[in-house]
Amino acid sequence: MSREQVLVSIRFALANAGICPPGLPAARPTQAIADPLARFIERATLHACSHERLASLAEVPARALAWLATRGEPGALSVAAPLVGLNWPADLRVDTGAASEATVAAVSLAFAGIAESGTLVMHSGPESPITHNFVPEFHVIVLHLEDLLPDQEAVWTKLRATGAMPRALNLIAGPSRTGDVEQTIQIGAHGPRAVHLLLVG
C-alpha cells in the first residue's frame, strides 16, 4: 500500500538525515491595532469593498436594495437564512437555498471580520450556503461590529470555541480579480464583481 510506502520512505529519510526537529516556536505575539474599525475599513476599501454603517439590522433590506439598485436589476435575491425574517419588500422573491446560474445578488451574514487584513470570514452551514459567496455578481455582506476581531488568530480561537470546524471557511478580501492578462488587475473575474459591506452596530 502506498500509504505505508510513503511513510516508510519518509522514516528512512529522516533516520538517514539525523536532523532533530527543533520543536515548534511560540505563537506570534498579537500586534496591537490601535483602532480596529478604522484599520478594517482602510483595508477593506483598499481591497475595493464599499461600505456603510448601520445602527441596527432592521436597516439591512433598505440599504442592501438601495446599493443593488445602483448596480442594475437584482431580480431574485439570495439571502442568508438568519436575515430572511427582516422587512424585505413583499413583492421581492427572496431565496435562501444554494445559488444557481440565475442568481445575480446575495446578502450574507459574516461569521467574523478581521481588522488586520480587512477580511470577512464566512462559514458554511445549513443557514449559509457557500455558493452565495462566489456565484452572484454582487455581494452584500453584513457584519455585526461585535464580531470584528483583531486578527486571524482570534478567529481560530472563536472557531475552536464553537466546537467544530465548518466544512468551508472563506476569508474574503474584496471582489474577485485577476492579473492574468498582461498583469493588469481586472476586478470581476469568476466571483462577485462588487462587494458592499453593511457594518451593523
Next chain:
Amino acid sequence: MSTATGNFESRAALALKDASLQKALGNFKPLFVAKRASAVAELTDFEALRERAAQIKNAVLGELDIWLERYAEAVEAAGGKVHFAFDAEEAREIILRICREAGAKTICKGKSMVSEEIALNPALEAAGYEVVETDLGEYIIQLAQEPPSHIIAPAIHKTREQVADLFEAHHPGRPREDSVAGLVNEARHVLREKFFKADVGITGGNFLIAETGSSVIVTNEGNGDLSQTLARVHIVTSGIERVLPTLDDLSVFLRILARSATGQDTECYTTISTGPCRAGDPDGPQEYHVVLVDNGRSKMLGGKFRDMLRCIRCGACMNHCPVYSAVGGHAYGWVYPGPMGAILTPLFNGMAEHYDLPNACTLNGRCQSVCPVKIPLAELIRTLRSEQVKAGLMPARQRTLMAAWGWVARQPGLYHALERFGSRLLRARAGKAGRIASMPGAAAWTGIRDLPAPSGATFLEQWQQQRGGEQ
C-alpha cells in the same frame, strides 16, 4: 517528463529572439518586484515571520511522518478520504479511478502545480474527460496547449493580442475582444457554464492543516472555489510537504505568501475546506478526496536538498531572477522555472538531462534574499553543481580547462606571470578607449557589448604598490 526539446541554452537563445515574449517579459520585470517591496515594508516583523515560517517548516519536515498521519486521521474524521501516491503515475491512476467511480464527464480544475508536475491533464483527456482549467492564466495556456511559464502567473509570456487571438479561435460565435476587461469578461461567461456542468472539481492545496484535517487554497479569481463547491466530487492534489500543524501556523504563512507572490497584503480568497458537505448543508461536494503526492519528495528529505521542501510556491525567486526575466519560464524545460526550478527540475527529472539549469545561474543571491521560507537557493544550486561534477557530468572540455586552471593556480610564480601577461595584453588591445570591442574566442560577449579592459597592473601589483606607499 520534460515539456520541451533541446537544452536550456538552445531554448534560452530562442527566447531572447522571441519579440512577443520579450515584450511580455518587459511588462513583467518591474511590477512584481516593486509591489512585493512595498507589501513587505508595511510589516515591521516581516523578517521575524520569515524566520518563524522556516522554523515551522523545518519542525514539520523533521517529523513529517507523524504530521501526515495526524492530518490523514483528521481528514478521515471529517468524512474525507486520503490517498497516498508514491509517484506521478500512481497519482494519476488514483485520480482517474475517483473520476471513473464518480461517473464524471466534465472536470473543472483550479490552479495546481502538483497537477502540472504529474502531467494530469493529458491523462484525463486521454481517458475521455472534458478537462477545463479555470484559472484565467491556466485557461489561456490550456487553449494554447503550452505548459505554464510562471508558477503563479502561468500565462505571463502571453501578450494581450495573443490572448485575444486565442479566444477568437476557441470561442466561436463571440465577437473579438481586445481590452483586458473584455477578455476577462469573455472568460467569465465561457467558464461559468463549465462550473455548473462539472462533476469533479480538482484543486491544489497551498497548505494542509493537521489540527483540523483541512486543505487551504489561496486565490484571487474565485475559480478554485467555484470548481470545488459546485462539483459533486472535490479532489485536492498536494505534495506531502504541505502539511502544517495548526491554524495558527497557517496564519504565519498567510501573512507572507501573498506579499511575496503578488505583492498583495492578502489574496482575495483564502478558503479552508474540511471534508464533504454535512447534513443540512445546501451546497458543497458530496465527496472530498486528498491525493498526497510523494514523487521523489521523501527521498529529498534525507539528502542535501531537504531545504527545498520548505518551498511554498510563491514565485518570488523567479520574479527577482535576472536569468528568468531575460528568458522567461519555458526555457527551463519543465513546469517549475526560475531558481526553484533550476533545483527541482534536475532533482525530479535527472541531473544529466538538465545539466545546464543550475549552471545558468549567476549566483547573485537575490532569490534567497526574498524567499519567504529562507531557502538558501544559491547555495543549493552550488551544491547541485558539485554533485554534477562528482557524478562526472561536467563536459570534457570544461573539465580539462578547470583542471588546467587548477594546476596553474597552485603554481604562484607561473600564475602571476600569466596574469601579468594577460592583463597587459588586454590593456594593449583596448587602446585609448579602455574597452575591447572585439576579441577572438569571446565573440559571444563582444558581439553585443564591449568588454571592459583591465587597468594594466594586476591586483597583486597594485596591492603591493599601495602597501609600499603606506609603509
